[in-house]
Amino acid sequence: MKLNLNNVSTVLVLTSLLLSGCSSTDEKKDEFVDTNAGIENLDNGVNTAGVGDNALSGSELNGENSQGDGQGYGSANGQYGSGRNGSNGGKPVIYFMYDSSQVQEEFVPVIAQHAENLKASASQHVIVEGHGDERGSREYNIALGEQRAKAVARMLTMQGVSDSQVEVVSYGEEKPAASGHDESAWQLNRRAELDFQGQ
Amino acid sequence: MRLYIRKILVLSFFVFTSSFVRAELSIEITGGTEGATPIAVVPFGGSSPLNLANVINDDLSHSGYFKTLPEQDMLSRPTTEANVNYRTWQALGQEYLVVGQVNQELGKYTVQFELFTVVKGQKMLAYRMNVATNDLRRTAHHIADIIFEKITGRNGVFGTKIAYVTTAGGKDQKSYRIQVADADGYNSKTVASSKEPLMSPAWSADGKKIAYVSFETKRSAIFIQTLATGQRQKISGFRGINGAPAFSPDGSQLAVTLSKDGDPNIYVVDINSQSLRRVTQGNVIDTEPVWSPDGANIVFTSDRGGKPQLYRVSSQGGPVKRITFKGTYNARASFSKDGRKIAMVHGNGGNYQIAVLDVSSGSIDVLTEGDSDESPSFASNGTMVLYAAKQGGREVLAAVSADGKVHQRLAFVGGEVRDPAWSP
Numbered sequence: 001m002k003l004n005l006n007n008v009s010t011v012l013v014l015t016s017l018l019l020s021g022c023s024s025t026d027e028k029k030d031e032f033v034d035t036n037a038g039i040e041n042l043d044n045g046v047n048t049a050g051v052g053d054n055a056l057s058g059s060e061l062n063g064e065n066s067q068g069d070g071q072g073y074g075s076a077n078g079q080y081g082s083g084r085n086g087s088n089g090g091k092p093v094i095y096f097m098y099d100s101s102q103v104q105e106e107f108v109p110v111i112a113q114h115a116e117n118l119k120a121s122a123s124q125h126v127i128v129e130g131h132g133d134e135r136g137s138r139e140y141n142i143a144l145g146e147q148r149a150k151a152v153a154r155m156l157t158m159q160g161v162s163d164s165q166v167e168v169v170s171y172g173e174e175k176p177a178a179s180g181h182d183e184s185a186w187q188l189n190r191r192a193e194l195d196f197q198g199q
Numbered sequence: 200m201r202l203y204i205r206k207i208l209v210l211s212f213f214v215f216t217s218s219f220v221r222a223e224l225s226i227e228i229t230g231g232t233e234g235a236t237p238i239a240v241v242p243f244g245g246s247s248p249l250n251l252a253n254v255i256n257d258d259l260s261h262s263g264y265f266k267t268l269p270e271q272d273m274l275s276r277p278t279t280e281a282n283v284n285y286r287t288w289q290a291l292g293q294e295y296l297v298v299g300q301v302n303q304e305l306g307k308y309t310v311q312f313e314l315f316t317v318v319k320g321q322k323m324l325a326y327r328m329n330v331a332t333n334d335l336r337r338t339a340h341h342i343a344d345i346i347f348e349k350i351t352g353r354n355g356v357f358g359t360k361i362a363y364v365t366t367a368g369g370k371d372q373k374s375y376r377i378q379v380a381d382a383d384g385y386n387s388k389t390v391a392s393s394k395e396p397l398m399s400p401a402w403s404a405d406g407k408k409i410a411y412v413s414f415e416t417k418r419s420a421i422f423i424q425t426l427a428t429g430q431r432q433k434i435s436g437f438r439g440i441n442g443a444p445a446f447s448p449d450g451s452q453l454a455v456t457l458s459k460d461g462d463p464n465i466y467v468v469d470i471n472s473q474s475l476r477r478v479t480q481g482n483v484i485d486t487e488p489v490w491s492p493d494g495a496n497i498v499f500t501s502d503r504g505g506k507p508q509l510y511r512v513s514s515q516g517g518p519v520k521r522i523t524f525k526g527t528y529n530a531r532a533s534f535s536k537d538g539r540k541i542a543m544v545h546g547n548g549g550n551y552q553i554a555v556l557d558v559s560s561g562s563i564d565v566l567t568e569g570d571s572d573e574s575p576s577f578a579s580n581g582t583m584v585l586y587a588a589k590q591g592g593r594e595v596l597a598a599v600s601a602d603g604k605v606h607q608r609l610a611f612v613g614g615e616v617r618d619p620a621w622s623p
Contacts, residue, residue, distance in 0.1 A: 048391045139456065142440055142442050143458075146439065181592050
């Protein structure tokens with residue numbers, strides 16, 4: 001019964017799609033029109049636009065380029081030891097287990113090495129980026145990502161790195177390293193990345 | 200200045216009037232039209248650049264309450280009461296009939312329509328309205344609202360808007376946009392675009408502003424943007440998390456998640472004075488605040504009991520009370536306008552689905568069957584919940600009726616779409 005009704009509704013949808021496709025004279029491609037009206041560019045990297053009833057949408061202005069992310073996520077990277085140690089566009093990556101912000105043993109020496117480097121170069125600054133997989137709600141994942149980043153930051157400062165050298169930012173699930181929707185992608189996305197500034 | 204901008208916009212609109220009318224989101228009903236009421240909306244007479252009957256038909260059928268009659272099945276096409284033969288429509292199994300006309304007069308349009316009950320053979324209502332060319336689509340939604348309300352007794356939401364986040368491009372060329380479109384996916388416009396993540400759009404109660412999170416400086420910050428002008432105000436840019444904005448019902452305050460004092464907790468910002476009040480405490484995750492419709496309470500997600508669950512606290516702060524008990528994961532609340540129900544993300548054996556909590560009884564109805572459904576948002580009339588889903592590895596929007604029967608999918612034409620918020 002349900003199947004039949006689904007078929008009926010599919011027919012209805014197709015019909016209405018056909019109707020809207022055939023009989024409208026005003027439906028053309030979705031183009032964004034840039035008149036600069038109502039558009040303000042207040043900061044680098046974002047463009048905003050007015051969208052009042054008669055307002056036009058903004059087209060993309062020249063935003064700040066994001067840093068290029070390289071290939072080879074999660075690939076072995078000899079510089080930081082063996083195993084699952086990886087890098088993302090040159091940024092060292094520390095991976096985490098599902099629903100956990102505990103630094104796994106294999107990454108402890110990796111973080112220790114970075115702590116030594118940071119101590120040796122007091123002017124250097126690192127942003128620890130926390131990331132999560134896509135499961136669950138987005139803002140909650142921002143919070144989980146921050147816990148991961150903080151766990152790494154804490155290991156750095158406990159080993160003598162100055163608080164002022166370390167900053168934590170969580171992107172939650174917003175910047176996945178791998179785009180799939182299964183565990184093989186998720187395990188690459190549960191991570192903290194070390195973004196060294198001014199290198 | 201404001202007036203000047205308006206003039207430019209109006210002028211430009213006439214020039215480009217046809218360029219962005221297409222739906223950015225295409226709606227498809229994916230199941231559950233059992234019990235829908237048959238209604239025939241006959242193509243309107245006269246001449247119009249927009250087929251109003253199409254828009255009305257789509258609105259009514261997408262609601263799940265109505266089953267519309269395809270044009271080719273119509274045996275006659277009356278445009279006024281004088282030409283209506285009730286028996287013809289009774290024979291086609293129709294319960295209601297809508298006819299109308301559009302006439303152009305001196306650069307604007309006169310739209311009139313009539314609604315009939317076919318069963319009783321009576322006229323139920325008739326309207327006549329004067330409309331500017333660029334308001335024809337809005338008028339069609341308005342007509343659908345009038346018909347919906349007359350027959351169902353509920354307010355229509357066809358004239359409302361939705362906000363959502365789109366992403367396009369690969370990892371190196373990612374672009375994030377916050378978009379606002381009509382509830383049927385047409386008329387989409389960009390509120391903000393960035394190469395860094397944008398997330399969590401939230402409407403003010405008057406529908407004139409959007410709050411959102413932007414990582415444009417590679418750190419999170421919360422902005423409030425006035426839709427008509429594009430002007431925006433930075434509300435919060437503290438160290439750590441600045442997330443999950445939610446306008447108070449009176450529009451004067453914004454509930455947010457901040458981790459500036461340690462772990463993420465709920466704070467309330469007074470928008471005018473920018474003064475900050477901490478609402479929750481503790482070394483736990485508290486996030487995703489939403490206001491009860493009376494503004495007295497805030498419901499939020501917290502892992503203070505181990506796993507994420509929903510909790511309630513006075514918007515002034517104070518004791519915290521857990522309100523979800525079924526399941527190991529309940530998060531991201533969205534209140535119905537009457538305050539009786541809360542839509543949320545419900546973890547269900549490794550899957551995440553949309554459920555509705557009955558606030559007084561505590562019972563839960565799981566409405567969806569996806570494995571990765573999130574970001575629920577109630578329609579203001581309480582009939583539908585809009586949410587984000589995954590389909591074949593793509594992020595799409597979907598909607599489900601509050602009783603879980605009618606399911607729709609809204610596929611984004613140009614990439615991935617997520618984080619929807621239905622306007623008041």
